[in-house]
Structures are given as C-alpha cells and as structure tokens.
Amino acid sequence: MGRYVIRRLLQMIxxxxxxxxxxxFMVYALGDPVAAMFGDRAPDPATAAQIRRxxxxxxxxxxxxxxxxxxxxxxxFGTAFNGQPVTELMASAFPVTLRLALVxxxxxxxxxxxxxxFSGLRRGRDxxxxxxxxxxxxxxxxxxxxxxxxxxxxxxQWAWAAPSVAPEAPLNxxxxxxxxxxxxxxxxxxRLTRTSIAENARADYVRTALAKGLPRHRVITRHLxxxxxxxxxxxxxxxxxxxxxxxxxxxxxxNIHGVGYQLYQGILRQNSPTxxxxxxxxxxxxxxxxxxxxxxxxxxxxxxxxA
Amino acid sequence: MxxxxxxxxxxxxxxxxxxxxxxxxxxxxxxxxxAAPPGAGPPGAPVGKPRSLWSDxxxxxxxxxxxxxxxxxxxxLVVIAIWPQLIATGNPYxxxxxxxxxxxxxxxxxxxxxQGRDVYTRVVYGARASITVGVCATAGAALLGSLxxxxxxxxxxxxxxxxxxxxxxxxxxxxILGGLVFLSxxxxxxxxxxxxxxxLLGWPQISRIARGxxxxxxxNDYVQAARALGAGNRRLLLRHIAPNAVAPVIVVAxxxxxxxxxxxxxxxxxxxxxxxPTVSWGIDISxxxxxIRSAPHMLLWPAGALSITVLAFILLxxxxxxxxxxxxx
Numbered sequence: 001m002g003r004y005v006i007r008r009l010l011q012m013i014x015x016x017x018x019x020x021x022x023x024x025f026m027v028y029a030l031g032d033p034v035a036a037m038f039g040d041r042a043p044d045p046a047t048a049a050q051i052r053r054x055x056x057x058x059x060x061x062x063x064x065x066x067x068x069x070x071x072x073x074x075x076x077f078g079t080a081f082n083g084q085p086v087t088e089l090m091a092s093a094f095p096v097t098l099r100l101a102l103v104x105x106x107x108x109x110x111x112x113x114x115x116x117x118f119s120g121l122r123r124g125r126d127x128x129x130x131x132x133x134x135x136x137x138x139x140x141x142x143x144x145x146x147x148x149x150x151x152x153x154x155x156x157q158w159a160w161a162a163p164s165v166a167p168e169a170p171l172n173x174x175x176x177x178x179x180x181x182x183x184x185x186x187x188x189x190x191r192l193t194r195t196s197i198a199e200n201a202r203a204d205y206v207r208t209a210l211a212k213g214l215p216r217h218r219v220i221t222r223h224l225x226x227x228x229x230x231x232x233x234x235x236x237x238x239x240x241x242x243x244x245x246x247x248x249x250x251x252x253x254x255n256i257h258g259v260g261y262q263l264y265q266g267i268l269r270q271n272s273p274t275x276x277x278x279x280x281x282x283x284x285x286x287x288x289x290x291x292x293x294x295x296x297x298x299x300x301x302x303x304x305x306x307a
Numbered sequence: 308m309x310x311x312x313x314x315x316x317x318x319x320x321x322x323x324x325x326x327x328x329x330x331x332x333x334x335x336x337x338x339x340x341x342a343a344p345p346g347a348g349p350p351g352a353p354v355g356k357p358r359s360l361w362s363d364x365x366x367x368x369x370x371x372x373x374x375x376x377x378x379x380x381x382x383x384l385v386v387i388a389i390w391p392q393l394i395a396t397g398n399p400y401x402x403x404x405x406x407x408x409x410x411x412x413x414x415x416x417x418x419x420x421x422q423g424r425d426v427y428t429r430v431v432y433g434a435r436a437s438i439t440v441g442v443c444a445t446a447g448a449a450l451l452g453s454l455x456x457x458x459x460x461x462x463x464x465x466x467x468x469x470x471x472x473x474x475x476x477x478x479x480x481x482x483i484l485g486g487l488v489f490l491s492x493x494x495x496x497x498x499x500x501x502x503x504x505x506x507l508l509g510w511p512q513i514s515r516i517a518r519g520x521x522x523x524x525x526x527n528d529y530v531q532a533a534r535a536l537g538a539g540n541r542r543l544l545l546r547h548i549a550p551n552a553v554a555p556v557i558v559v560a561x562x563x564x565x566x567x568x569x570x571x572x573x574x575x576x577x578x579x580x581x582x583x584p585t586v587s588w589g590i591d592i593s594x595x596x597x598x599i600r601s602a603p604h605m606l607l608w609p610a611g612a613l614s615i616t617v618l619a620f621i622l623l624x625x626x627x628x629x630x631x632x633x634x635x636x
Contacts, residue, residue, distance in 0.1 A: 011472075014472055014476075015472060015475045015476050015479055016479070018472075018473075018475075018476035018479075019476050019477075019479035019480050022476065022480060022485075023480065023485070023488060026485075026488045026489050026492070027488055136618065136621055136622060136625065137614075137618060139621060140565060140569070140614055140615075140617035140618035140621050141610075141614045141617075142569045142572055142573055142576075142613065142614070142617070143573070144572075144573055144576045144592065144596075145592065145610040145613065145614060148592075148596055148599055148606060148610075149610075151599075152599050152600070152603065156600055242481065246481060246482075246483060248483055248484065248487070248577070249483070249573060249576070249577070252577070263484060263487075264487070264577070267487045267488055267491055267579075268491070268578075270491075275488060279480075279481075279484060279488075282481060282484070283479050283480070286479055286481070287479060
C-alpha cells in the first residue's frame with residue numbers, strides 16, 4: 001500500500017507540472033498582462049518595462065514558470081493587480097465553493113442512489129424506463145439553461161428559495177444552486193447505480209442471502225448496496241474536483257462569490273496571478289481526489305490489493 | 308466472433324410476439340444446419356448467412372423507435388443547418404426596435420428578442436453553428452484520438468506511457484476553465500478556434516477508449532493466427548484489429564457529439580465561444596438571460612432547441628451502444 005501511494009504521488013508530479021504549465025502558457029504567453037493592467041490606455045514604455053521587471057515578465061517563459069512555482073511552494077501566490085494578495089481571495093472564495101460542491105455531492109448521492117436502486121431492482125419495468133429517459137433528458141439540458149429555469153421557477157415564480165445568494169453563502173441559500181450544479185452528475189450517479197444494482201441483483205451471494213431467510217431490505221442494504229456502490233463512490237470522488245472547477249456557470253447565475261466567480265472576473269480582466277493561482281489549486285484538488293478514490297477502492301473491495 | 312451472433316439474431320426475430328416467434332424459429336432452424344462462412348451481408352441479404360456485427364446492429368437499430376426518432380431529428384437539424392431558408396424565410400439580423408421583446412404574433416410564432424429580431428428565424432439559423440462545431444470537433448477528436456490511442460495500444464512501450472501521461476495532463480484541466488482562458492485570447496469570430504479547442508481537450512477521452520479496445524482486440528486468437536501467417540503490422544491493424552475495435556469509439560464519439568454541442572453553447576454563453584455576428588443559441592440565451600422575468604420566451608426557445616439537439620445525439624449514441632453491445636441490456 002505504502003509503495004503504491006508513493007508511486008502514484010510520483011506519477012502525479014509530471015501531470016501537475018504539465019497541466020499548470022499549459023495554463024501558465026495560455027495566460028502569460030497568449031495575453032499581455034501589462035497591457036491588461038492599463039485597460040484601454042497605452043502604458044508609458046518606461047513604466048511598462050519596470051512593471052515587467054518587477055513581475056519577472058522580461059525573463060523567458062520557463063524561467064517565469066520556475067520562479068512562480070518556487071514562490072507557490074513558499075505559500076506566496078502573488079498579488080492580484082488591484083493589490084490584494086491572491087491568498088486572501090482564495091481564503092474567501094474556496095470555503096464558499098467547497099460548501100456549494102458538498103451540497104451538490106450530498107444531493108447527488110441521496111437522490112441518485114435512491115433512484116438508481118429503485119430502477120435497478122425493477123429493471124425493464126415502466127419505472128426503470130421512465131428514470132432512464134429522465135436521466136438522459138437531464139444530461140442534455142446544459143447547466144446554464146437548467147440554472148435559469150430553476151432560478152426562475154423556484155426563486156421568482158413560486159418564491160420557495162432565494163434567487164441569489166448572500167456574500168456569506170449560508171447553507172440554506174446554497175440548496176438551489178447546489179441542485180443545479182448536481183443535476184448532470186445526479187443523472188450519471190443514477191445510471192451507474194442502476195447498472196451496478198441490476199448486475200449484482202443476480203449474483204450468487206444475493207441468492208444465498210435470500211435463501212437463508214434474511215429479510216429483503218437487509219439483503220438490499222447490507223449485501224447488494226455495499227457491493228454495488230463501488231463504481232458510484234469512484235465517480236463521486238472524481239466529481240468533487242470537476243464540480244469545483246465547473247461551478248463557474250452556477251456561481252454566475254446565482255451570484256455566488258466563490259472560485260468560479262473569482263476566476264471569471266480574473267479571466268475577463270486578464271488578472272493573470274489570480275487565474276494561474278486558482279487553477280493550480282484546482283488541478284491539485286482534482287489529482288488528490290483521484291488518488292483518494294483509488295485508495296478508497298481497496299478499502300471498499302478487499303479483493304483489490306495494491307502491492 | 309460472428310458465429311456467436313447467430314443465436315442472438317434468431318432471438319431478435321422472436322421479439323415481436325407469438326406470430327413472429329414462430330416465423331423466427333422456422334427461420335433459425337432453417338439457418339442452423341448451413342455452415343455458412345462467417346461474413347458480412349447487407350441488411351436485406353437472403354437468409355442463410357449469419358449477419359456480421361454491423362448488419363446485426365443495423366437490423367436492431369431500425370426496429371428501435373428511439374433510434375429512428377433521434378435519427379430523424381438529427382437529419383432534420385442537418386438539413387436546416389445547410390439550408391435554413393427552407394423553413395425560415397426571414398433575415399436573422401433584421402432588427403425592428405419597435406417590436407423589441409414582444410411575444411408571439413401571427414407570422415412570428417416565437418416573438419421578438421431585445422433588439423426586435425425574429426426569435427424563430429434566429430433559432431433556425433442557430434442550428435448551423437451548433438451542428439458545425441459538433442460535427443467538426445467530433446470528427447477531429449475521433450480521428451486524432453483513435454489514431455494516437457490505437458497506435459499506442461498496438462505498439463505499447465514508451466510511446467504508450469508518454470501518451471497516457473499526456474492524456475492525464477489534458478484531463479487535469481477543467482474544461483470550461485481551459486476554454487475561457489484559451490478562447491478569451493482569440494479575436495476571430497469564426498467557429499474554428501472553438502472547434503480547435505474542443506478537439507484539443509476532447510481527444511484524450513477517445514484515445515483512452517481506442518487504446519483499451521485495441522489492447523483487447525490484439526490478444527484475440529485470430530490476430531495471433533494472422534501474425535503467425537506472416538501478416539505485417541499494417542495489415543494486422545487495418546484488416547484485423549481496427550474493424551473489431553472501432554465499435555466503442557463510434558459509441559463514445561456519438562455521445563461526445565452531444566456534449567460538445569452543449570460545451571460550445573456554454574462557452575458562447577460565458578462570452579468566450581462563438582462571437583456575434585455568428586448566430587448561436589448560446590449567445591442568444593446569454594443576451595436573453597437578464598430579461599427572463601419579463602420576456603422568458605426569448606430564452607426558452609433557443610434553450611429548447613439546444614436541449615433537443617443535445618438530447619437527440621445522446622439518445623442516438625445510447626441506442627447505438629445497445630445495438631453494438633447486447634451484453635449491456
């Protein structure tokens with residue numbers, strides 16, 4: 001197990017460097033951050049040159065990247081162009097998005113697994129077909145469409161929930177945005193659970209458990225569900241990283257001041273330190289979540305052993 | 308491989324009820340003794356030959372209402388994308404500010420948008436951008452992905468390792484985020500930067516699938532036999548492995564087409580994808596979104612068109628997967 005973790009961590013290094021360098025390249029090489037700082041006005045050449053020197057922009061790109069990464073590992077993410085340290089922006093944005101992602105994951109698990117178990121146990125019947133068609137419909141409605149629709153219906157028309165979220169982002173106001181963020185993954189969780197349950201329902205151990213007289217609900221919860229949830233757990237684990245990065249649209253619709261909001265503002269204003277810093281953290285979260293899921297696999301399924 | 312499909316085919320005849328069952332059994336009995344050579348026959352080929360995986364799948368698909376319906380919707384969309392004038396006679400750019408945000412009226416069933424442009428005409432013309440981006444991006448990603456993934460799976464070695472790590476790198480970048488950063492630097496108003504970006508982030512998904520199925524196909528006995536008979540790498544890949552490894556790629560590519568269209572609309576909505584004057588559902592939804600309370604029709608029509616398009620492609624992919632991989636049912 002220990003050796004496996006170390007090997008995986010070593011494998012993560014080139015991927016981390018590759019992803020962050022790609023983003024770094026796009027932000028710093030394709031755009032001109034100094035010109036962006038001045039907006040529409042053309043900067044005085046001497047001033048521009050000085051800013052370039054201060055920001056290490058006069059060095060070749062790979063040197064800039066090394067310098068930037070060196071600073072990051074000392075906890076210095078640089079300052080946004082308005083003078084605010086990027087770490088300060090992160091401290092305010094990441095807890096909000098983390099909460100939003102957690103609300104989404106909880107909704108996804110509760111609703112997705114329940115629906116999946118129901119349709120998986122009734123494979124081929126009407127309820128199963130209905131659930132399957134519904135999941136496909138949900139998958140094909142883009143988040144920005146479902147977001148506006150639900151905001152309009154729940155937030156405005158029926159006034160059941162707040163149509164936009166306060167800066168502190170309390171949990172009860174995050175329910176509706178969390179649902180919007182969860183919708184597509186919810187459909188995938190439902191389909192995964194359904195397939196897995198339907199497959200395992202015919203397994204020998206389920207027949208044995210029923211034959212020795214265990215009540216049906218116990219067979220489902222203790223035997224069937226435990227074995228069927230392994231692929232679902234994998235999906236949800238990798239999804240946490242995707243949800244945090246994919247919250248841009250949801251956060252824009254519901255005016256949530258989280259990671260997506262900061263990133264969107266950063267990209268619009270070409271605020272390079274903000275963009276690169278946030279993306280670096282997101283890539284790290286994504287990679288670690290993947291590693292964690294692989295380790296969880298061995299815990300859930302004792303047949304899997306990592307040498 | 309084709310032999311294993313004979314019983315399945317006989318079952319396929321029995322699906323339609325008791326009368327069909329009797330016919331199906333008679334046919335399959337007739338067929339069984341004939342040790343026909345395994346090979347492809349066109350869908351309407353005379354009975355007596357076992358059908359190949361492809362014609363068997365085609366036979367199943369034609370009886371699947373979901374497939375027929377989604378294929379018809381897609382055919383309609385493609386025709387509209389090429390000749391929008393067929394069903395919309397107006398001009399999508401013609402604006403009449405006096406009619407701004409007005410609802411449905413005779414001759415203008417979907418009403419007008421904020422600039423007084425006819426929503427119906429714009430929805431019809433919007434199909435072109437979505438279909439172009441979807442088809443081109445999928446074709447690019449499928450070609451690049453199956454070429455790289457197939458070669459990596461066949462030859463293995465350091466090239467394979469390198470490709471897998473490269474795919475990991477592209478997987479590590481959140482898609483919408485990468486799109487915003489990359490496309491906000493582009494000033495072109497054509498669809499090609501968007502297509503290029505989607506190909507760039509879409510190929511690893513296809514290459515993983517292609518690699519996996521080539522690795523599986525490579526171990527089959529008939530491939531070993533062909534190699535033992537002296538077939539070269541090129542012949543092995545083209546004649547023996549590719550035909551048996553391409554099915555999963557087609558399925559994933561069809562479903563990906565739907566998600567690529569949704570991705571283009573999302574990027575356009577965020578202001579980074581297509582840019583006006585291109586008529587795009589994503590842009591129209593974005594401009595309509597502030598007025599959702601006062602004039603929801605401006606948002607609902609393009610959003611509905613977008614969702615139906617994506618749904619049609621996803622349903623098509625789902626039906627094709629069921630037909631090509633009967634085990635999943």
